Amino acid sequence: MKHEGNTQTMKQTTQILLFASAAILAGAGGLRAGVISGTVNPAKADSVVYINAIAGKTFPAPAKPFEIDQKSLMFHPHVIAAPVGSTVQFLNSDKVQHNIFWPSINGDKKLSHNLGTWPMGEQRSFKFDTPGVVPLLCNVHPEMAAYIIVTPTPYYAVTDASGGFKIADVPDGSYTVTAWHEGMKILAKPVTLSGSATVDFSLTK
Amino acid sequence: MQRKHHRILKTLLPGVIVGAGILLLASSHKGYAIPPFARKYQTSCQTCHLDFPKLNDFGKAFKDAGFKFPADDETYIKEPPVLLGAPANKDSFPNSVWPGEVPGLPPVGLRYNQFFQYTGSNRNQFDALATPGAAPGLVPATDFQAGLFSIFTAGNFGSGIAWWVDDDISVSGDNSAGALGDAYLKFVDIGRFIKLPKDSLSLRAGQFELDLPVTQARSINLSPYDIFQEANVGAAIPGAMQQNVGNQYTFADAARGIELSGGHSYGGYHYSVAVFDQNTTGISQSSNSFPYVPSATGSAGGGVGFSSDSSMKNVYARASYRFNLERDPKSRRAIQAAGATGPHDHTYLNFGTFYMYGDSLQRFTGATVGGITEVLSNREPYYRAGGDFSFNYRTFNVYGLYMYARDSDNLPMDATGAPIPLPLSGSPTPAGFVRGLPATFSGGFVQADYLVHPWLMAIARWDQVNSSADRINGLAFATNTSYFAPYSSSRDRFTPGVQFFIRANIKASFEYQIRPRQFVTVGSLANGNPVALNPFRVNTAVFALEFVY
Numbered sequence: 001m002k003h004e005g006n007t008q009t010m011k012q013t014t015q016i017l018l019f020a021s022a023a024i025l026a027g028a029g030g031l032r033a034g035v036i037s038g039t040v041n042p043a044k045a046d047s048v049v050y051i052n053a054i055a056g057k058t059f060p061a062p063a064k065p066f067e068i069d070q071k072s073l074m075f076h077p078h079v080i081a082a083p084v085g086s087t088v089q090f091l092n093s094d095k096v097q098h099n100i101f102w103p104s105i106n107g108d109k110k111l112s113h114n115l116g117t118w119p120m121g122e123q124r125s126f127k128f129d130t131p132g133v134v135p136l137l138c139n140v141h142p143e144m145a146a147y148i149i150v151t152p153t154p155y156y157a158v159t160d161a162s163g164g165f166k167i168a169d170v171p172d173g174s175y176t177v178t179a180w181h182e183g184m185k186i187l188a189k190p191v192t193l194s195g196s197a198t199v200d201f202s203l204t205k
Numbered sequence: 206m207q208r209k210h211h212r213i214l215k216t217l218l219p220g221v222i223v224g225a226g227i228l229l230l231a232s233s234h235k236g237y238a239i240p241p242f243a244r245k246y247q248t249s250c251q252t253c254h255l256d257f258p259k260l261n262d263f264g265k266a267f268k269d270a271g272f273k274f275p276a277d278d279e280t281y282i283k284e285p286p287v288l289l290g291a292p293a294n295k296d297s298f299p300n301s302v303w304p305g306e307v308p309g310l311p312p313v314g315l316r317y318n319q320f321f322q323y324t325g326s327n328r329n330q331f332d333a334l335a336t337p338g339a340a341p342g343l344v345p346a347t348d349f350q351a352g353l354f355s356i357f358t359a360g361n362f363g364s365g366i367a368w369w370v371d372d373d374i375s376v377s378g379d380n381s382a383g384a385l386g387d388a389y390l391k392f393v394d395i396g397r398f399i400k401l402p403k404d405s406l407s408l409r410a411g412q413f414e415l416d417l418p419v420t421q422a423r424s425i426n427l428s429p430y431d432i433f434q435e436a437n438v439g440a441a442i443p444g445a446m447q448q449n450v451g452n453q454y455t456f457a458d459a460a461r462g463i464e465l466s467g468g469h470s471y472g473g474y475h476y477s478v479a480v481f482d483q484n485t486t487g488i489s490q491s492s493n494s495f496p497y498v499p500s501a502t503g504s505a506g507g508g509v510g511f512s513s514d515s516s517m518k519n520v521y522a523r524a525s526y527r528f529n530l531e532r533d534p535k536s537r538r539a540i541q542a543a544g545a546t547g548p549h550d551h552t553y554l555n556f557g558t559f560y561m562y563g564d565s566l567q568r569f570t571g572a573t574v575g576g577i578t579e580v581l582s583n584r585e586p587y588y589r590a591g592g593d594f595s596f597n598y599r600t601f602n603v604y605g606l607y608m609y610a611r612d613s614d615n616l617p618m619d620a621t622g623a624p625i626p627l628p629l630s631g632s633p634t635p636a637g638f639v640r641g642l643p644a645t646f647s648g649g650f651v652q653a654d655y656l657v658h659p660w661l662m663a664i665a666r667w668d669q670v671n672s673s674a675d676r677i678n679g680l681a682f683a684t685n686t687s688y689f690a691p692y693s694s695s696r697d698r699f700t701p702g703v704q705f706f707i708r709a710n711i712k713a714s715f716e717y718q719i720r721p722r723q724f725v726t727v728g729s730l731a732n733g734n735p736v737a738l739n740p741f742r743v744n745t746a747v748f749a750l751e752f753v754y
């Protein structure tokens with residue numbers, strides 16, 4: 001009889017532990033973190049894939065700022081992705097004066113901004129609180145261009161040279177995933193993630 | 206030796222052209238303007254040009270540095286040069302040729318322009334000049350015309366050696382030969398070899414436009430500056446008011462010689478001193494050959510010919526100082542000023558002065574003494590002197606110059622000391638010369654350019670030439686001859702214009718020339734002196750399309 005009593009206790013204890021773990025995991029926002037991967041076609045580097053805003057969820061801004069440099073009359077890198085609320089530092093490593101401005105954010109000209117002029121070795125920063133596409137230009141050297149894709153969530157990736165991407169540590173769930181590439185139409189697709197998911201994009205002009 | 210300049214052609218009504226231009230602007234485009242430097246650095250024309258070919262301050266610095274970036278040039282080159290010898294060969298010199306480099310791709314640019322002109326109805330006033338009974342020449346009211354197709358190449362061979370060559374391959378659309386424009390080598394900052402301050406001494410050799418206060422060869426205007434086109438021929442009325450000058454030289458002519466220069470054109474001092482061939486008779490090099498002494502490019506048969514018509518060389522000197530007016534000294538000394546919305550040209554005030562001296566040579570057959578024919582050499586010193594200014598605020602630039610010209614005038618006299626009427630007829634032969642009234646003219650221009658938008662330039666210009674000799678000659682020759690006859694000694698022209706960029710390398714330009722009054726009818730006053738009658742203006746509207754690549 002005592003043996004049956006011990007077994008019952010162990011079973012109850014195990015159940016309690018399982019329920020507690022489930023509760024903990026549920027409290028953490030998802031049962032598990034998965035990976036969304038795929039390819040952006042035409043297969044090119046510097047495409048950005050990101051998860052759209054998630055209802056009811058906000059995310060803290062990254063503590064470390066992003067960097068864009070101006071060197072040899074070019075922006076480096078040409079494309080970066082940064083979550084909303086990020087700070088981007090703009091450097092000038094050229095011995096000529098440069099300027100950085102953007103005529104709009106996501107086409108909204110009211111959000112245009114000009115950072116002015118600064119010489120070699122100095123930098124200026126800006127905090128991007130509005131998600132969207134930010135085209136960077138220099139009003140002295142019109143051929144210079146770069147892009148900041150301010151993403152609404154911290155789940156994003158920039159494609160490699162073959163157009164492949166991986167967005168890791170995404171909780172399981174249903175999302176809308178968007179792909180962007182310079183000069184192409186933005187494309188959004190629904191994705192349901194359960195451990196892993198693959199989504200490919202074929203962008204058009 | 207007349208330098209090439211744009212031909213004026215005919216145009217549509219301005220409103221139609223402006224409308225077409227706006228339509229062209231509206232189309233979307235992604236591309237790069239790529240004449241030689243733009244290709245080398247993969248950068249747009251606007252890096253150096255406000256309204257090509259007009260340079261911004263960075264373009265001036267680029268040119269001063271020998272067509273390269275003023276600092277760290279190699280970091281901006283996207284098209285690596287071809288090395289003519291590894292740099293280590295410097296250590297083995299004189300047992301090796303000093304190493305140099307050439308651009309990776311031929312740095313060649315091409316430029317083409319075409320015109321359309323509308324000439325006012327007063328063009329028919331010239332019908333009065335036709336010989337009685339003959340049909341007068343026709344000046345069409347409207348005319349499309351091909352302009353110049355030019356090739357240009359420029360760059361830097363490394364070690365501070367720069368070059369520039371431009372040539373009009375085709376003129377007027379009929380493949381007729383154009384003219385070599387500038388063609389020179391420039392040794393930048395040679396003062397460094399003798400420990401002079403940086404950029405205080407450079408040497409240019411070849412054929413080039415003089416270091417004029419305002420360039421005509423690379424002007425944005427469709428029509429030339431009148432004062433640069435003016436020659437000092439003096440009064441030429443047979444029997445009266447005659448001057449023995451006939452100097453064909455104009456500032457628009459190319460100079461062949463050498464030039465020392467220093468300083469910067471984007472701030473501070475700038476100077477130049479040029480020594481160049483004198484040619485006052487206007488003889489072309491190909492015609493100026495001598496059968497017994499070859500020129501540098503030919504055999505004893507004469508070769509290509511001599512550029513000079515005398516041994517004397519002209520001297521031209523210019524000095525200027527530009528005050529950049531920014532409060533921040535760091536910004537004042539920089540190539541461009543740092544603005545709140547980006548770098549831009551300095552706010553500046555520039556003052557300069559220039560002086561040119563020559564000594565014209567005329568040779569006459571004199572009397573025959575003891576079987577030997579005397580050859581008389583008549584030297585007539587001449588000079589051109591003037592001052593200039595330029596003020597710039599952001600993209601608004603107003604500038605101008607004033608010039609005074611003076612040629613000595615020596616009249617031939619016979620053996621009795623009496624002046625011989627010109628032109629000489631062979632008898633009597635001159636025995637000497639007597640000082641006459643110098644031939645003079647003066648004038649200048651003021652121009653204002655305003656870059657309203659990066660793609661739109663508004664221009665207003667006023668030219669004036671004061672020449673009594675031109676008016677006197679007009680009174681003498683206007684009737685029944687096709688001779689330009691200004692109504693007044695002072696010729697004023699007002700030329701408003703607008704230019705807009707269809708693309709960074711494609712430009713549409715328009716200007717309306719309100720030309721000076723002139724006449725073709727001459728009457729007589731009660732005292733018998735001639736008087737000009739029925740003055741009129743032949744105003745023209747000119748539209749141009751041009752592209753470079």
